[in-house]
Amino acid sequence: MNSSLLLGVAIAIAIGCASILLPYFSDRNQGLNEGCSLLPHRHFWLYSKRVLTPGGIMPAAVEINGGHIVSIVHQNKAPKQTKGAHVIDYGNAVIMPGLVDVHVHLNEPGRVEWEGFVTGTKAAAAGGFTTLIDMPLNSVPTTTSKEAFDMKVDAAKGRLFVDVGFWGGLVPENAFNNTAIDELLQAGALGLKSFMCPSGINDFGQTNASHIKEALRILAKYQRPLLVHAEIPQPSEDEKTKIDISERRMYSTYLRTRPPSWEEEAIKILIAVSKDTHFDGSKDGAHIHIAHLSDSSVSLDLIKEAKESGARLSVETCPHYLVFSAEEISDGDTRFKCAPPIRDVLNRERLWKALKDGHIDMLSSDHSPSSPELKLLEVGDFLRAWGGISSLQFGLPVTWSYGQQHGLQLDQLSELWSQRPAKLAGQHKKGTIVTGNDADIVVWDPENDIQIGENYTIYHKHPITPYTGKHLFGSVIATFVRGNMVYENGSHASTACGVPILAV
Ligand SMILES: NC(=O)NC(NC(N)=O)C(=O)[O-]
Numbered sequence: 483m484n485s486s487l488l489l490g491v492a493i494a495i496a497i498g499c500a501s502i503l504l505p506y507f508s509d510r511n512q513g514l515n516e517g518c519s520l521l522p523h524r525h526f527w528l529y530s531k532r533v534l535t536p537g538g539i540m541p542a543a544v545e546i547n548g549g550h551i552v553s554i555v556h557q558n559k560a561p562k563q564t565k566g567a568h569v570i571d572y573g574n575a576v577i578m579p580g581l582v583d584v585h586v587h588l589n590e591p592g593r594v595e596w597e598g599f600v601t602g603t604k605a606a607a608a609g610g611f612t613t614l615i616d617m618p619l620n621s622v623p624t625t626t627s628k629e630a631f632d633m634k635v636d637a638a639k640g641r642l643f644v645d646v647g648f649w650g651g652l653v654p655e656n657a658f659n660n661t662a663i664d665e666l667l668q669a670g671a672l673g674l675k676s677f678m679c680p681s682g683i684n685d686f687g688q689t690n691a692s693h694i695k696e697a698l699r700i701l702a703k704y705q706r707p708l709l710v711h712a713e714i715p716q717p718s719e720d721e722k723t724k725i726d727i728s729e730r731r732m733y734s735t736y737l738r739t740r741p742p743s744w745e746e747e748a749i750k751i752l753i754a755v756s757k758d759t760h761f762d763g764s765k766d767g768a769h770i771h772i773a774h775l776s777d778s779s780v781s782l783d784l785i786k787e788a789k790e791s792g793a794r795l796s797v798e799t800c801p802h803y804l805v806f807s808a809e810e811i812s813d814g815d816t817r818f819k820c821a822p823p824i825r826d827v828l829n830r831e832r833l834w835k836a837l838k839d840g841h842i843d844m845l846s847s848d849h850s851p852s853s854p855e856l857k858l859l860e861v862g863d864f865l866r867a868w869g870g871i872s873s874l875q876f877g878l879p880v881t882w883s884y885g886q887q888h889g890l891q892l893d894q895l896s897e898l899w900s901q902r903p904a905k906l907a908g909q910h911k912k913g914t915i916v917t918g919n920d921a922d923i924v925v926w927d928p929e930n931d932i933q934i935g936e937n938y939t940i941y942h943k944h945p946i947t948p949y950t951g952k953h954l955f956g957s958v959i960a961t962f963v964r965g966n967m968v969y970e971n972g973s974h975a976s977t978a979c980g981v982p983i984l985a986v
């Protein structure tokens with residue numbers, strides 16, 4: 483056989499093989515990026531007896547194609563597996579919207595020794611979170627300009643296992659610079675975040691009522707929210723006296739340094755500046771969101787009242803305020819240090835009531851880890867240790883386990899973790915299982931028990947967390963982000979195909 487004949491035969495064989503294999507590959511792989519999903523299908527059905535839809539929990543098959551939910555069929559049996567239709571029957575597991583966390587400090591670029599896009603989003607996927615919104619501080623530079631914003635988005639590309647949006651930072655330096663704020667919002671910041679007390683980060687200074695008012699005027703144009711760390715330092719007796727280390731090790735000392743009056747003062751001001759955000763007001767379209775509420779007494783009453791009178795105000799609380807109490811924090815155990823602080827049992831129980839009664843709008847993790855050294859665990863100095871709790875991966879089992887004891891239903895939990903946070907972040911295609919939405923889904927077993935400890939893989943950069951040892955209910959089976967199975971039973975997809983979410 484001469485060489486051209488040989489080539490001809492080889493081509494014919496190749497074409498023959500391709501025509502046999504092509505339908506198989508096109509059915510399985512069309513539209514899929516290599517490695518994004520642990521599942522080699524773009525068109526498939528997820529079935530279970532408990533699918534959480536806006537209409538309730540029911541047996542249903544959720545059809546996913548090209549990253550979207552294309553149909554939801556209520557039926558008591560899983561659809562039949564055929565050549566063109568891949569079906570995963572999850573039996574009695576719960577299929578519900580992926581969780582959306584509007585308050586996460588991923589700290590990249592710049593402080594990757596604290597956390598990072600890869601570790602943070604892997605933890606998120608393992609915990610059933612499909613969208614995170616990153617805070618503008620702790621990264622270097624802080625996200626307070628368009629340049630810094632673009633750097634953050636660049637640093638995130640190709641390194642996200644779930645989708646991540648970004649809040650921009652409102653600081654005294656940019657608050658009166660309308661062009662700078664406009665640029666930050668036009669670059670894609672989903673809203674702004676500011677502190678009313680020192681943030682612990684030098685280039686992220688605290689804002690006052692004038693800064694906030696000015697920012698709200700611009701945010702109103704874009705219909706994007708301002709998130710606020712609502713604590714204003716109040717003069718205290720302690721400042722005059724020197725507190726020695728034995729006292730600094732006591733949790734009660736820390737608690738005394740940040741009383742509820744700090745939250746109250748900040749919230750009063752926020753309510754006052756939110757006055758014109760009502761329909762047709764001069765700041766119509768602006769919205770204030772109070773981050774990590776801890777005080778469930780006067781602060782909460784003020785919020786309730788303001789909401790009743792029509793203020794555009796929302797509020798989140800975090801799992802650590804709902805699970806732990808000041809009474810149980812051992813002296814020196816700075817893993818529990820966060821701001822505002824975890825308060826007493828009574829405060830905690832009132833937070834649960836407010837959550838159930840709908841006065842608290844949503845949950846967020848405020849996952850804010852640091853390198854272990856900064857927690858000063860050996861000296862146990864509560865006043866000098868870094869404030870922030872590491873918790874992202876545990877949000878679902880923690881709030882479900884404790885929520886059940888407080889009578890919280892699964893659909894309420896999902897509203898608090900998915901629907902409302904997605905809305906705050908302007909993500910209307912996320913947060914609910916409805917036709918047309920992104921196929922952002924968590925499949926989990928609420929009855930399966932887990933223990934945070936040796937046999938439980940923590941994907942955060944550092945395993946240090948006050949949740950160690952907790953015995954909880956709820957294990958994540960699989961997490962889907964826009965139809966990509968990004969996590970399943972201890973394994974992540976090989977490629978990070980989460981995308982940066984930019985406001986348009
Ligand atoms: N710089 C921070 O990350 N601070 C955070 N720290 C906490 N919550 O203790 C926060 O959200 O305030």
Ligand SMILES: [Zn+2]
Pocket residue numbers: 711773774821822
């Ligand atoms: Zn804060």
Ligand SMILES: [Zn+2]
Pocket residue numbers: 585587617848849850
């Ligand atoms: Zn925070």
